[in-house]
Amino acid sequence: MFYVVPVIVDIVISFTDMGRSLAVHEFTTKQYVKVFSGDRRLPQVIGLTFIYVLGTLAFFNVTFGLVLALLTTSIPKTSAGFFRGVWLLPRMSPSVLYIFLWIWVINPSEFGLLNQILENVFGVAEPVDLMTNAPIALIIFSNGFIGASMGMIIFTSAIRSIPEHLFHAARVDGAGGLAVVRHITLPALRWPISFITIYQTLSLTVSFEYILLLTKGGPFFDTTVYALYIYRRAFENGQYAYGAALALFLIVIGIVLAMLGWKFFDMKKLLQEPRIEVN
Amino acid sequence: MNAALDSPQTRISWDRLAVRAKWMRRAKLGAIYGFLIAVSVPVLLPFFWMASVAFSSKTGTVDTIILWRSMAVLVPFVLACWICSTIGTTARKMFFGYAAITVVAVIAFVVFVLPDLHLGNFIFMTEKDFSNTVRERRSGVKLGDFAGGINFPSVWSAAANSLYLAGGQTLIVCTVASLAGYYLSRFKFAGRAAMLRTLLVLHAFPVLTLIVPLFLILNFIGLLDQLLGVMLVLVGFELPFAIFIMKGFFDAVPWEIEMSAMTDGASRRQAFVRIVLPQVSNGLIAIGVFSFIRGWEEYIFVFTFLIDNVNWTMSLYMFFVRDDIMGIDFGLVSAVGVFYLAPSLVLYAVAQKYLMQMTIGGVKG
Numbered sequence: 007m008f009y010v011v012p013v014i015v016d017i018v019i020s021f022t023d024m025g026r027s028l029a030v031h032e033f034t035t036k037q038y039v040k041v042f043s044g045d046r047r048l049p050q051v052i053g054l055t056f057i058y059v060l061g062t063l064a065f066f067n068v069t070f071g072l073v074l075a076l077l078t079t080s081i082p083k084t085s086a087g088f089f090r091g092v093w094l095l096p097r098m099s100p101s102v103l104y105i106f107l108w109i110w111v112i113n114p115s116e117f118g119l120l121n122q123i124l125e126n127v128f129g130v131a132e133p134v135d136l137m138t139n140a141p142i143a144l145i146i147f148s149n150g151f152i153g154a155s156m157g158m159i160i161f162t163s164a165i166r167s168i169p170e171h172l173f174h175a176a177r178v179d180g181a182g183g184l185a186v187v188r189h190i191t192l193p194a195l196r197w198p199i200s201f202i203t204i205y206q207t208l209s210l211t212v213s214f215e216y217i218l219l220l221t222k223g224g225p226f227f228d229t230t231v232y233a234l235y236i237y238r239r240a241f242e243n244g245q246y247a248y249g250a251a252l253a254l255f256l257i258v259i260g261i262v263l264a265m266l267g268w269k270f271f272d273m274k275k276l277l278q279e280p281r282i283e284v285n
Numbered sequence: 286m287n288a289a290l291d292s293p294q295t296r297i298s299w300d301r302l303a304v305r306a307k308w309m310r311r312a313k314l315g316a317i318y319g320f321l322i323a324v325s326v327p328v329l330l331p332f333f334w335m336a337s338v339a340f341s342s343k344t345g346t347v348d349t350i351i352l353w354r355s356m357a358v359l360v361p362f363v364l365a366c367w368i369c370s371t372i373g374t375t376a377r378k379m380f381f382g383y384a385a386i387t388v389v390a391v392i393a394f395v396v397f398v399l400p401d402l403h404l405g406n407f408i409f410m411t412e413k414d415f416s417n418t419v420r421e422r423r424s425g426v427k428l429g430d431f432a433g434g435i436n437f438p439s440v441w442s443a444a445a446n447s448l449y450l451a452g453g454q455t456l457i458v459c460t461v462a463s464l465a466g467y468y469l470s471r472f473k474f475a476g477r478a479a480m481l482r483t484l485l486v487l488h489a490f491p492v493l494t495l496i497v498p499l500f501l502i503l504n505f506i507g508l509l510d511q512l513l514g515v516m517l518v519l520v521g522f523e524l525p526f527a528i529f530i531m532k533g534f535f536d537a538v539p540w541e542i543e544m545s546a547m548t549d550g551a552s553r554r555q556a557f558v559r560i561v562l563p564q565v566s567n568g569l570i571a572i573g574v575f576s577f578i579r580g581w582e583e584y585i586f587v588f589t590f591l592i593d594n595v596n597w598t599m600s601l602y603m604f605f606v607r608d609d610i611m612g613i614d615f616g617l618v619s620a621v622g623v624f625y626l627a628p629s630l631v632l633y634a635v636a637q638k639y640l641m642q643m644t645i646g647g648v649k650g
Contacts, residue, residue, distance in 0.1 A: 100582035
């Protein structure tokens with residue numbers, strides 16, 4: 007209900023010319039004509055979305071999550087719990103607050119925490135302004151800090167479920183720490199890694215909350231990813247119909263990715279028949 | 286063969302090897318700890334910074350001196366505790382070690398940090414018109430009625446709205462998810478497999494793409510600008526995940542327990558309420574906390590769907606406070622931040638155990 011009705015409404019609206027007044031005058035396909043040939047900003051937005059998603063995935067959500075999982079499983083449990091707790095903190099703190107912390111830390115004046123550290127510890131004279139100079143790196147970092155925890159949790163539980171005797175056997179055969187990781191742990195993590203990659207690609211592609219709060223898509227359109235572009239078109243410019251048409255493409259991409267994600271579940275276990283029936 | 290082993294060139298000094306291996310191990314562990322601490326500092330430091338500014342800023346500007354001073358107390362304290370826990374051999378020794386460290390840390394805290402702490406920035410909790418008060422205080426001019434600050438609702442009304450949104454959502458999600466999870470786990474019915482598959486896709490479904498049509502639907506049915514509308518939307522998106530987790534927990538409850546309850550004369554409903562539900566209380570707590578935190582932090586939907594400031598939730602309150610007096614009083618904005626963060630943090634700290642269980646025991650996190 008909550009999903010099907012909005013999708014249908016979305017399709018219907020995308021064939022109208024609904025504007026700020028929410029009134030429908032005619033049914034046309036001109037929104038789609040605009041998507042394919044009329045919008046000159048769209049290629050840039052799509053390119054940026056690719057950079058953003060791939061960058062965040064490659065640096066944080068998969069790689070760094072994996073590093074965190076590997077390291078925290080090789081130290082005593084209490085300290086491991088502490089570090090995992092630290093990395094879950096950004097995910098658990100309210101998004102508005104988390105982003106405000108970012109804005110304050112990178113404040114381009116000498117009051118920003120980052121600039122104070124740079125000035126006092128590293129002796130950088132000029133305050134750094136990340137917001138205008140490196141906005142894409144900024145959104146990748148801020149999202150990555152949150153995204154890394156997801157991979158960390160999934161990978162940690164996957165590593166924990168590897169039978170202990172495999173590690174002992176490898177050790178007896180003379181494997182060092184890195185060789186164990188390479189030949190025992192990583193092969194066991196193949197499915198979790200694929201799953202996280204697909205799942206995070208999906209959630210990064212469609213989410214824009216943190217970017218909206220951090221940079222508002224600016225400066226100009228420099229950090230406007232596709233999902234945020236829809237939002238800005240619909241709610242800033244009042245072009246609801248055009249937003250709906252753009253959203254439809256994202257919905258299709260989302261469903262395809264979600265279906266891909268299916269493959270990585272343990273479907274047999276999931277669909278296991280209930281054992282006993284009593285009515 | 287034996288002769289070769291005994292000859293002086295090939296004899297291995299096992300003691301030396303053992304010592305070396307021990308040191309290698311320690312060095313590796315130290316390197317891992319060093320790396321983890323180094324990457325965790327950027328995550329933690331801003332939070333500490335905000336807290337220290339909230340409790341110490343007097344002039345509205347930002348000082349990091351209190352942050353560094355409290356760090357100078359906190360870091361040695363944590364390090365000392367850690368060393369104490371590694372070298373302490375008996376519980377008694379460790380207890381005395383902790384006690385001594387804590388006493389030293391408290392004294393250092395009282396001497397170096399406490400004199401600068403005050404609660405003046407939490408003025409927003411009692412005074413509704415704090416925006417103008419703060420402006421007057423900073424500029425030293427009496428501004429009268431037209432000071433230009435936004436007319437904020439009371440922070441308590443924003444908190445109550447957030448509580449209503451998050452609490453109502455949690456209640457609905459827990460009830461529906463436990464019933465649906467139980468049914469999916471125990472009963473065979475036509476379309477069960479299809480339903481599970483659909484739930485899986487829905488769970489991964491990009492809900493934010495639906496924001497445009499949802500806006501219009503809420504507008505048509507008259508729930509736009511009402512907390513109830515946002516709550517329903519959130520519940521709808523939270524449910525597939527919650528049902529999934531609950532099904533996983535119900536699957537783990539052995540059928541025999543339920544069977545024996547029914548043999549003893551319990552009806553199916555009694556067996557569910559009295560026997561099975563207590564078994565999955567961990568799962569209930571987990572999804573409850575999870576959806577509460579989600580509701581408490583929700584920003585995009587409330588920002589888009591709520592217009593009237595009577596309906597402001599904490600996230601909007603925080604957003605507009607920061608918008609309004611950011612350049613004027615940094616301390617106050619941080620104080621609002623601390624106020625907003627505290628419930629999430631407490632809940633998270635209390636329920637961390639259960640949340641971890643959910644991601645490990647359930648199908649996914």
